[in-house]
Amino acid sequence: MPQLNDSKYIAMAIYNVAVPSIIVAPLVTFITSDMPGTSYILTASCIIFGTTVTNCLIFIPKIIALWQERHGEVLQDQCLFTTNNQIAPQRAFTANRSVNISSLTVLREKDKEIQKLKNQLTQKELKVEGLLELISKMRPKPE
Known part of the structure; x- marks a missing residue:
């Protein structure tokens, strides 16, 4: 020790x-x-x-x-x-409490930012899937 x-x-x-x-x-x-x-x-x-x-x-x-x-x-x-x-x-x-509190605040803000970016990514993936379905419906089917 x-x-x-x-x-x-x-x-x-x-x-x-x-x-x-x-x-x-x-x-x-x-x-x-x-x-x-x-x-x-x-x-x-x-x-x-x-x-x-x-x-x-x-x-x-x-x-x-x-x-x-x-x-x-x-x-x-x-x-x-x-x-x-x-x-x-x-x-x-x-x-070291003030240092720990400030770093904890920064970590919480970063976690919120990451969650927000994940939500935006999910929304964009849903838009891409919808656009891909729309493109596949608009393509002429081979006979």
Whole structure:
């Protein structure tokens, strides 16, 4: 499912949480007894850094794609993140509603025009059949 294709961003988020955790965890164990304030600051900063990076990596590409889509600047590599193929398509429908309504109006007008042309064609075919019958009646019969 392309709308769930966040795997590279999730992998980067895991990497950006794991590496600082691997570095901070041993530091905190050595510093715990000597400086509890520093230990607390290191732990808290690691947690805040991890959650901030994770949220940014997951949501910022989608926000950028949404902004570019609304301004008509969708790039080829961001087609996976358009609002048209997200999990909540109702929102995409309301965003593109004016475009859909105008195209729907054009389609209805074209359908009416096609039906009108079909009716005219049927009438002309009936006229041609009538003229062919009239011609066949007017021809002299071979004896």
